[in-house]
Amino acid sequence: MYCIETINLNYQFSENEKVLNNINLQVSEGSIYGFLGPNGAGKTTTLKLILGLLKKQKGEIMIFGQTFLKNRIEILSNIGSMIETPSIYSHLTARENLQVLQKVYRCSKDRIAEVLELVGLANTGNKKAGNFSLGMKQRLAIAIALLHSPKLLILDEPTNGLDPNGILEIRELLKKLAHLQGITILISSHLLSEIEKLVTHIGIINYGNLLFQGTLPDLINKQKLSSFIQFSTSDNQKALEIFEKNNISILSINEKISIQILDKSKIARINEQLVLNRIDVYEIQTVKSDLEQIFFDVIKD
Amino acid sequence: MKFIYSFQSEWLKKRRSLAAWLVVIGAFFTPTIILLVRLKNYQALPKLNSAEDFWIKLWFTNWESMTILLLPMGIILAVALITQIEYKNNSWKQLHTTPQGFSVIFFAKFTVILVMLIELFGLFNLGIYLSAVLPSLILSDIPFPTAPIPFSQFFTGNLNFFIECLPILALQYLISLQFKNFLVPIGFGFAIWALGIGMTSWEYSFALPYNQAVMDFLRNSGNLKREISVNLPLLAFIYFAIITFASYILYLTKREKG
Numbered sequence: 208m209y210c211i212e213t214i215n216l217n218y219q220f221s222e223n224e225k226v227l228n229n230i231n232l233q234v235s236e237g238s239i240y241g242f243l244g245p246n247g248a249g250k251t252t253t254l255k256l257i258l259g260l261l262k263k264q265k266g267e268i269m270i271f272g273q274t275f276l277k278n279r280i281e282i283l284s285n286i287g288s289m290i291e292t293p294s295i296y297s298h299l300t301a302r303e304n305l306q307v308l309q310k311v312y313r314c315s316k317d318r319i320a321e322v323l324e325l326v327g328l329a330n331t332g333n334k335k336a337g338n339f340s341l342g343m344k345q346r347l348a349i350a351i352a353l354l355h356s357p358k359l360l361i362l363d364e365p366t367n368g369l370d371p372n373g374i375l376e377i378r379e380l381l382k383k384l385a386h387l388q389g390i391t392i393l394i395s396s397h398l399l400s401e402i403e404k405l406v407t408h409i410g411i412i413n414y415g416n417l418l419f420q421g422t423l424p425d426l427i428n429k430q431k432l433s434s435f436i437q438f439s440t441s442d443n444q445k446a447l448e449i450f451e452k453n454n455i456s457i458l459s460i461n462e463k464i465s466i467q468i469l470d471k472s473k474i475a476r477i478n479e480q481l482v483l484n485r486i487d488v489y490e491i492q493t494v495k496s497d498l499e500q501i502f503f504d505v506i507k508d
Numbered sequence: 509m510k511f512i513y514s515f516q517s518e519w520l521k522k523r524r525s526l527a528a529w530l531v532v533i534g535a536f537f538t539p540t541i542i543l544l545v546r547l548k549n550y551q552a553l554p555k556l557n558s559a560e561d562f563w564i565k566l567w568f569t570n571w572e573s574m575t576i577l578l579l580p581m582g583i584i585l586a587v588a589l590i591t592q593i594e595y596k597n598n599s600w601k602q603l604h605t606t607p608q609g610f611s612v613i614f615f616a617k618f619t620v621i622l623v624m625l626i627e628l629f630g631l632f633n634l635g636i637y638l639s640a641v642l643p644s645l646i647l648s649d650i651p652f653p654t655a656p657i658p659f660s661q662f663f664t665g666n667l668n669f670f671i672e673c674l675p676i677l678a679l680q681y682l683i684s685l686q687f688k689n690f691l692v693p694i695g696f697g698f699a700i701w702a703l704g705i706g707m708t709s710w711e712y713s714f715a716l717p718y719n720q721a722v723m724d725f726l727r728n729s730g731n732l733k734r735e736i737s738v739n740l741p742l743l744a745f746i747y748f749a750i751i752t753f754a755s756y757i758l759y760l761t762k763r764e765k766g
Contacts, residue, residue, distance in 0.1 A: 258605045260766040284607035290766065294602030296593065298524050310517035311606045351602070 208272045210236045210359055210391040211257060216266035218252055218415075226252045228415045230266070234393050234408070239385050241406035242395040243502060249415040250395040251291060254363050257393075258288055271358070284312070287352030288361040293344045294351070297337025301328050301347050304336055305354055312355035322350040326380065342373035349380065360384070360392045366401055378405050399502040413506040426501060433504065434495045436474065437463040441487035449480050468493070514608055514616035522620065527589035531628045534582040538573050539635030542566070546643050550650060553643055557653045563640070567662065568729045570636045575669060575725040576705065580718055582628065583676045584697030590621055591684035591693075601766025614759050618681060618752075625677060629666055665728070671741040672720035674748035676701075679717060682755035686762075717751070720744040 211234035218227040227249050234240045244250050255261040257268055259279055268275040270282045296304050305319040323329045326346040331339070336347060345365055352360055362381075366374045382405060384390050396402045399409075409426050411419040419426070435458050440446045443464055450457060450466060455477070458465040469477070474491060481488050522528045546553060556562060594600045603613060637657075644652045676697070683693040697718075704719040711734070714723040720740045726732040727740075 255601075255764075255766070258601075260601055260604055260764065262763050280607045280609065283605055286605065288602075288605050290601050290605075292598050294597060294599035296521055296597050296599065298593075299521070303520065303523065307517050307520045308602075308606065310513045310520065311608060313513060 208236065209233045209269070210238075210271060211240075211393060212267075212269040213253070213257070214267040214269070216253065216256060216263075216268065218249075218256060218261065218264050226415050227256075230412070230415070230417050231420075232257075232410060232417065233420065234391060236391055237385075237389055238408045239381070239392045239394065239406045240408045240410065241399075241402040242393060242410050242412065243397070243399055243402070244395075244412035245397050245506060248397075248413045248506075250397075250412060251363055253412070254288075254290060254361055254393070254395060258286070258290065258361065259283070260290070284355065285358045286361060287355065287357035287359070288363075289345075289348045289352050289365055290361075290363045292367075293348030295336045295339075295344055295347055297335060299336060300333055301331045301336055301339075301350070304347060305351060308351055308354050314355045318354055318356070322353050325353065326350040327376075341368050342370070342376065345369060345373070345377060346380075349377070353384070356388075358390065360390050360394075362392065362394045364395055364397070366396070374401060378402075381405060411502060411505050418505050430495070430501050431468070433501060434468050434493065435465045436468060437465050437490070437492045437494055438481075438488065439463045439490035439492075440481060441489070445484060446481055446486050449477070449484060449486075453477060453480070463490075465494075510608065511612055511616060514612045515619055518616045518620045519623075521593055522590065522624075525589065525593060527586045527593075527624070530582060530586050530589065531624050532631065534578055534586075535628050535631030536635045537578060538570050539632070539639040542569060543639040543642055546639065547646070550643060550647055553647075553650045557640075557644070557651055560655050562653045562655045563657050564661070566636060566640055567665065568725075570632070570639070571665075571669070571725055572729070574632065575721045579669070579673055579721060580676055580697070580701045583625065583673060584680050584694060584701070586624060587621055587677060587680040588684050588690055588693045588697075590617065590624075591681070592690050595688050595690075604765040610760055610765075611756070614756055621677060621681065625670065625673065629670055633662070633666065668724055668741045669721050671748075672724055672744040675717040675720065675744050675751060678748050678751035678755060682751060682758065685755065685759050714738055714740060714743070717747050720747075 211232060213230050213232040216227055216230040216232070217225070219225045230249070230253055232253065242250055242253070252261065256263055257270070257275070259275060263276065271285065273282060275282055296307065299307070301323060302319060305322065309316060309319055320329065326349055328343060328346055328350065331343070336344065339347065349365065352362070366377050369377065381392060381394070385392055394402060394406070403423070406423060408422050409419065410417055438446060439462070443460065446464060447457065447460065450464065455469070456467040458467065478488055478491060559565070594603060640653055644650045680693055680697050683696050687693060700718050704713065704716045704722065707713045707716065708719070708722065708726065713719050714736050720743060723732070723736060724740045727736055
């Protein structure tokens with residue numbers, strides 16, 4: 208059973224503006240799912256639909272194995288969320304902000320001190336939330352999301368606008384939550400580098416289409432497949448004949464010849480053959496795409 | 509029970525907000541002015557305080573500016589400020605992802621505004637009383653008012669004015685829930701109020717949704733030369749019920765909730 212499952216989820220703001228196209232999101236229980244895509248790809252719309260902030264038009268949304276619309280209140284009592292900018296009452300203190308939500312969730316009052324401690328805001332006293340730094344506001348928003356000990360956390364770009372130190376802090380906090388409390392986390396971002404060290408699963412969305420969905424190793428595998436070796440020689444034409452004779456796939460030819468990834472011994476043998484055929488080999492280079500490049504390749508396709 | 513918790517949560521949100529202060533300022537504004545005027549003209553107070561109709565006169569003096577200006581303006585501002593708490597803090601989305609029915613959210617917030625109005629009426633009445641007795645407490649040679657307080661008349665008057673304010677409150681709530689821009693409900697409310705005040709001489713001006721309290725005041729204070737055969741509180745209550753229902757449906761069917 209998936210913690211979140213959307214089946215052919217579609218959404219459009221107007222007839223000509225299709226925002227989501229058959230999104231089949233599958234977030235496994237206990238996973239940290241990174242929902243990636245550039246700005247305007249459809250991430251926030253998907254998350255808003257999952258949380259019932261937008262009226263569903265076409266498709267199904269299942270959370271904890273239940274249909275969202277029929278079990279809205281029960282489902283929401285197990286979800287903590289933060290969509291886009293933090294929702295914080297700026298005229299209230301951190302504690303008062305949590306009191307507002309504690310009344311609604313009817314959780315223990317002790318939780319307020321616990322979550323404030325957890326996010327490092329226990330000593331903010333009477334300081335109004337409006338005077339907090341962006342990082343503190345983000346942490347308070349996470350504290351609000353965690354107040355009722357949810358099973359699922361949905362965070363929309365929680366590190367947006369934070370400095371590198373703030374990003375690191377939030378990442379460590381989320382890791383701690385996932386490992387210690389076993390919370391399933393769905394986190395969206397437009398930068399893979401920001402969440403690749405955190406997530407176990409990844410979904411990549413662009414122009415409303417889910418282009419990739421799988422585990423991080425799946426994506427790393429994709430990365431390996433997109434790596435290649437480049438040869439720079441004095442006679443590319445003659446070198447090509449040698450590659451073909453050895454059944455090596457040629458990926459591209461320009462100033463350099465790009466071939467499939469080979470193991471080290473095979474590279475050495477090919478190099479030997481090139482030299483024996485009086486071809487000067489100036490450079491042999493393995494080109495590895497980083498995950499960020501894979502992400503861009505996926506959204507480009 | 510769920511509604512009680514939701515109400516408590518909504519009540520907490522207005523702590524230290526401008527809306528909360530507005531109730532106190534709005535309630536004591538006119539009584540304070542009247543108190544200062546009475547203190548300034550203290551020589552006339554012994555005669556005024558011993559008059560049989562002291563309380564009725566004081567009541568109408570206080571309610572004049574309240575029904576015509578302060579009450580509608582206060583409601584327009586307070587309702588907009590209460591809903592703006594969510595808009596300004598981007599917190600509608602947070603509120604709508606809490607495990608509460610949309611009806612509970614709608615009516616909890618609405619009840620907070622209603623309770624604030626009751627609070628305003630309570631403090632205003634206290635203000636009227638203080639404007640009457642404070643000069644006698646401050647100045648030793650001023651006697652306390654001798655006439656008995658007409659509680660029953662005041663209660664009925666309060667109740668009628670309260671009911672007659674409800675259409676303003678409901679319509680402002682409807683507009684404030686639909687528009688993020690603070691100026692829309694304020695501008696709309698001000699325009700309807702100005703229209704109503706400008707048309708008080710019109711035969712059917714009592715039918716304008718913001719005019720029942722004003723017309724009731726003008727009628728009861730003897731400032732209206734024509735008869736109004738309509739039950740104004742009942743008319744106001746019908747408006748209130750219809751507008752609240754429309755507001756509720758519009759809120760429920762809103763496509764985006766955050």
